[in-house]
Amino acid sequence: MKNYLVLFSILFIALMVRIYNFSDRLTFGPEQARSLMVSANYIKDKPSLLGQEYFRVNSLGHKLYTSAIFNYSLVPFILLFNYDPLPISYYFAMLNIITGVVLYLVAKKIFNQFVAVISLFLFLFNSTMIYHSMFIWVLNYLPLIGILSVYFAWKLIKNKYKLFDILMLGVLSGIGFGLQYLYLIAILIILAILFRYSKNRIVDIFAFTLGGIVGDITRIVFDLKHNFYHLRTLWQYAVDTINGVSDAGFTYYHFLHFWPVLILAIGLILWQIYIKNKYLFILLTSAYLFINLNSTFVSFDKPVGMIDGLTIADIKNASEIIAKNAKYNFNVVTLYDFDTRGYTLRYYLEHVYNKKPLSDVEYQSASEIYALAKANYDFDNNNPWELNVYKPYNVVTMESIGDGFVLSKIVK
Numbered sequence: 149m150k151n152y153l154v155l156f157s158i159l160f161i162a163l164m165v166r167i168y169n170f171s172d173r174l175t176f177g178p179e180q181a182r183s184l185m186v187s188a189n190y191i192k193d194k195p196s197l198l199g200q201e202y203f204r205v206n207s208l209g210h211k212l213y214t215s216a217i218f219n220y221s222l223v224p225f226i227l228l229f230n231y232d233p234l235p236i237s238y239y240f241a242m243l244n245i246i247t248g249v250v251l252y253l254v255a256k257k258i259f260n261q262f263v264a265v266i267s268l269f270l271f272l273f274n275s276t277m278i279y280h281s282m283f284i285w286v287l288n289y290l291p292l293i294g295i296l297s298v299y300f301a302w303k304l305i306k307n308k309y310k311l312f313d314i315l316m317l318g319v320l321s322g323i324g325f326g327l328q329y330l331y332l333i334a335i336l337i338i339l340a341i342l343f344r345y346s347k348n349r350i351v352d353i354f355a356f357t358l359g360g361i362v363g364d365i366t367r368i369v370f371d372l373k374h375n376f377y378h379l380r381t382l383w384q385y386a387v388d389t390i391n392g393v394s395d396a397g398f399t400y401y402h403f404l405h406f407w408p409v410l411i412l413a414i415g416l417i418l419w420q421i422y423i424k425n426k427y428l429f430i431l432l433t434s435a436y437l438f439i440n441l442n443s444t445f446v447s448f449d450k451p452v453g454m455i456d457g458l459t460i461a462d463i464k465n466a467s468e469i470i471a472k473n474a475k476y477n478f479n480v481v482t483l484y485d486f487d488t489r490g491y492t493l494r495y496y497l498e499h500v501y502n503k504k505p506l507s508d509v510e511y512q513s514a515s516e517i518y519a520l521a522k523a524n525y526d527f528d529n530n531n532p533w534e535l536n537v538y539k540p541y542n543v544v545t546m547e548s549i550g551d552g553f554v555l556s557k558i559v560k
Contacts, residue, residue, distance in 0.1 A: 154265060155252075159245065162272035165441070166241040166281045168448060174237050175283035175453035176460040178487035181495040183284055184233060187222040188499045197370035199326075200286065206385040207393055213378065215326025216366040218286045231499040233284070234460060240288050244281040247292040248272040251408050254299045255415065262422070267415035270436065271408065275443035276400070279452055286327050287401050293324045294334070294405030298412070301338060304345050311355050314342070318356040322363020329382065330402045335360075455484050457522075462550035467496030469547055469555060470518045471503040479506045479514040481534045483521035484553070488532040493520065512537040517558040520549060527558075 186200045199216035206212070222236065229235040248271045256264035271277055271291075280288050300317045303309040317338055324331035339356075346352040361368055367378050388394035422429040445452060451459060470480065470493065480490035480497070489508040498504045506514055511534045519527075519535075527535070527543050535541070535558065544557045 151261065151265070155268070158265070158269050158272060159249070162248065163241075163245055165273070165278060166244070167238070170238070170241070170282075171234055171461060172449060172459050173282055173447060173451055174234065174460050175451045176233055176237070176463055176492060177283075177454055177485070178491045180233065180237075180284040181491040183219065183286065184222065184226065184231075184236070184499070185491065185495050187219040187226055188231060188495075190219065190223055191226065192499075197366045197373075199366065204385065204395060206381055207388045208381075208384055210377070210381040210384065212329075212381055212385060213367070214286050214328075215323070215364055217323060217326055217364075218289065220366075221289075222284070233495070237282075237284055240284055241281040243288060243292065244277055245272065247295065247408075248277075250292060251295045251411065254295055254302075254408075255412060257299070258302050259412075259416065259419075263412070263415045263419050266418050266422075266433070267408075267411050269433070270414055270418075271411045273437055273440050274407075274411070275440040275445040276407070278440070279445040280401075280404070282451070283453055287404055289327060290324065290331070290404035291407045293320050293327075293331075295408035296320055297324075297334065297338065297405070298409060301341050304341060307345065307347070311351070314346075314352045314355040315359040317342075318359020318361075319363040320359075321356070322360035322365075324363075324405055325360075326364040326367055328402060328405075330398075331405060333403075334405055457551035457553055458484070459550065462553070463492045464496055464500075466520050466549045466555050467493050467501060471497055471501035473546070473557070474503055474505070474518065475515050477506055477513065477515045479511050479517045479534075481511075481517060481519045481532070483519055483525055483530070483532070488534055490520070493518070511535075514538065515559075517541075518546075519543075519556045519558055520553060521556065523548070523552050523554045525554075527556075 183200055190196060197216055199214040199219050202212035202214065204212045225236045225239050248268050251271050252264045252268040255267045277291070297317060297320045300309070300313045300320070303313050304317070321331070321335045321338060324334060342352060342356060343349065371378050385394055385396070389396040418429060418432065421432065440446070450456065470478075474497075480493045481488050482490040482493060490505075491508075494505060494508070511517065517535070517538060519525075521527075531539070538558065538560075541558045541560055544559065546555045546557055549555050
């Protein structure tokens with residue numbers, strides 16, 4: 149009974165940490181808007197084997213794409229919530245909680261109840277995991293894929309596996325690689341384990357390969373139909389990276405699938421500390437909780453991943469005003485981050501308010517352009533391409549948005 153009370157308390161508090169003031173804390177930026185736009189187009193236009201574009205291009209000008217599996221996973225929620233990004237985003241908060249529960253079950257199976265409980269605590273109150281609970285993103289599936297892969301790999305090492313477990317390792321690896329190319333590192337580790345512990349290498353490697361094909365089936369089929377576009381593009385990008393001419397960069401979120409492994413390692417260390425000194429254990433876990441809840445990754449009153457002064461409600465409000473005032477051939481820009489093409493506004497306009505702007509390259513022929521920018525934005529001296537091709541123009545202030553932002557109409 150005591151164990152269940154502790155588990156319930158951890159899960160309940162972790163859920164409250166995520167959903168408290170959720171609408172004011174939710175991040176809705178270009179990445180989220182583009183993901184939803186791709187998925188919405190599967191519904192309104194036609195299904196596709198192509199997923200979402202990376203913000204990466206190789207030296208030949210070819211774009212990298214993520215697996216369409218991610219975007220298809222959003223389709224049921226888009227239909228269920230009528231394209232509204234706010235309730236759709238709750239799914240990713242719940243996904244993170246579910247990942248924590250799976251981590252608990254795996255840790256309990258591999259180690260013991262104490263390591264499982266402390267790992268659940270460490271995962272759910274980790275500032276990075278709280279942060280990733282607050283927005284739609286393709287990489288948010290990686291921690292779940294990572295911990296499930298740990299479980300099936302453990303069964304392989306302990307010689308407790310069946311052929312289905314190897315197949316599932318392949319499926320998870322295919323999905324992981326489809327979401328993040330650097331998942332290849334995890335695949336190489338899994339293959340090394342497979343070679344070391346397999347009872348029948350030929351059969352097991354075949355099952356693993358078959359699972360990998362299933363997991364990344366959309367891109368594989370696309371490649372077979374389009375002269376191996378993904379494979380050739382990725383190969384050229386890898387060559388560009390080796391030669392130092394790509395835009396490659398590495399950061400923590402490329403390795404989110406290793407997050408549960410790190411948590412398990414810390415959980416094991418804390419278990420040993422608990423055995424030797426309970427007071428030190430309490431001090432360390434309390435410090436962990438305090439540091440993570442006060443991290444720059446966590447805020448209880450504003451979005452961490454958006455510019456200060458704007459929330460998703462402000463984006464929705466600006467979009468509604470545009471929808472009510474826009475003519476037949478209008479366009480939009482946002483002038484406060486790298487996304488000058490205004491994808492956040494585009495998503496709301498097209499899929500929530502059914503008012504489609506011109507494409508993200510048709511600015512010169514627009515009858516008017518709606519711009520969301522800071523109140524002190526200098527339109528005379530700060531002209532991105534979208535506005536430069538529209539010159540000369542006049543700026544008409546329409547309405548204040550959020551805290552310190554203004555929606556303007558730009559006309560000839």
